[in-house]
Amino acid sequence: MGEKGHLMALFIFHTENNDIRKGACSVQYSWFNRNLKWIYTLPAVIFVLLMMLFPIIYTVRISFYEWSMSATTPPLWVGLSNYIALFKDERFWHAAGSTFYFTFAALTLEVILGIAIALLLSREFRGKNIVKTIFLLPMVATPVAMGLVWMLIYEPTIGVANMLLKTFGLQPLLWLASPTQVIPSLVIVDVWEWTPMIALIIMAGLATLPTDPYEAADVDGASTWRKFVSITLPLLRPTIIVAAMLRLIDVLKTFDIIYATTQGGPNFASETLNLYGYVLGFQYFKLGMASSLLVIFFALVMGLTLFMIWMRKRMEGTTS
Numbered sequence: 470m471g472e473k474g475h476l477m478a479l480f481i482f483h484t485e486n487n488d489i490r491k492g493a494c495s496v497q498y499s500w501f502n503r504n505l506k507w508i509y510t511l512p513a514v515i516f517v518l519l520m521m522l523f524p525i526i527y528t529v530r531i532s533f534y535e536w537s538m539s540a541t542t543p544p545l546w547v548g549l550s551n552y553i554a555l556f557k558d559e560r561f562w563h564a565a566g567s568t569f570y571f572t573f574a575a576l577t578l579e580v581i582l583g584i585a586i587a588l589l590l591s592r593e594f595r596g597k598n599i600v601k602t603i604f605l606l607p608m609v610a611t612p613v614a615m616g617l618v619w620m621l622i623y624e625p626t627i628g629v630a631n632m633l634l635k636t637f638g639l640q641p642l643l644w645l646a647s648p649t650q651v652i653p654s655l656v657i658v659d660v661w662e663w664t665p666m667i668a669l670i671i672m673a674g675l676a677t678l679p680t681d682p683y684e685a686a687d688v689d690g691a692s693t694w695r696k697f698v699s700i701t702l703p704l705l706r707p708t709i710i711v712a713a714m715l716r717l718i719d720v721l722k723t724f725d726i727i728y729a730t731t732q733g734g735p736n737f738a739s740e741t742l743n744l745y746g747y748v749l750g751f752q753y754f755k756l757g758m759a760s761s762l763l764v765i766f767f768a769l770v771m772g773l774t775l776f777m778i779w780m781r782k783r784m785e786g787t788t789s
Contacts, residue, residue: 525767532761537754544757551761561762563737564745571652571741572720575659580713582660583667584705588697590668591675608665616729619658620645623730645731648738655739658726663719667712674708675701706784714777721770742766 532551534544555561590601607615622629623644631641644654682700691699724743727733733740733748740748742762750759 528760528763528767531756532764534757536756538756547757551757552765555758555761555765560737560740560745561742564740564742567652567739568721568741568743571656571659571723571739572717574653574656575663575720576713576717578656578660579664579667579716580709582664583712584671584709586664586668587671587675588701591672604668605665607662610662612662612725613729615658615662616726619726620730623654645739646735648735651731651735651739655727655730658730659720659723662726663716667716670712670715671705671708674705678704707781710777710781710784714774714781717773717777718770721766721773742769 531544533546533548535547535551536542536544586604590597590604625631625641625643625646628644630644634641642650645651678701682704683696686696686700722743723741724747727739727741727744728747731739733744743766746759746762746766749755749762
């Protein structure tokens, strides 16, 4: 082979190598381009998972130990003893009953009032924007500060609540000082503060409803109530389920308002599971029992949330 043959072979070799490199680069670039959304979001996803999973795993681990948060006494493995002790504890069952009572009463009233207020605010009237702004003020207030304000409102001797009752000729109440009246009093505070959130979600749902069914109902001469029952309410069911699910999680975890007003009193009448877990952990220093209570509470919240999600999917399936 002559010099020209060697040069030709060398040229072909370099050309093939360049083609191979270009092909490999194009494959790498196409893979990178296809997975771009995962590559950029992966660090944030890993960080969020670590921030979520580590406290849960650590709490589950501590729930199998007896530990008083002492630096000299290490945690002692006790297995399921903390869970067994909780299920035998009358105060735990009383706190569970108070939690369900408070949650059911507050959530029911907030959903009913939220739907009513959303229907009212969806209409056009003078000063509508001002009314919306005033209506949203309780939701943006600091819960602890609002708890202290409501303590003054509920004060039996000089409180505004009893003054209003006396004005209408009614007997004054003990409000937060009565074991039978404390939960309804706290429900009023929660309804006052968080009904605007339900109303906002329902208003967003009302804005997306189709107009054709209403036009057909007007042609048939349907009343306002009939249109609400037969058209508005069925179409709004998925939105109502979402609003109720979001609020259910928050109501179950309510801590600040109760702690700021009653701290679980009187005589543990307003003590919820969340508050009892705090007392066990940071007042009695029973970290194991507190962790086991929080594990049970977490399972309860997750179970109810999954149930609400299942209901929403079922509602969407029936309305579609």
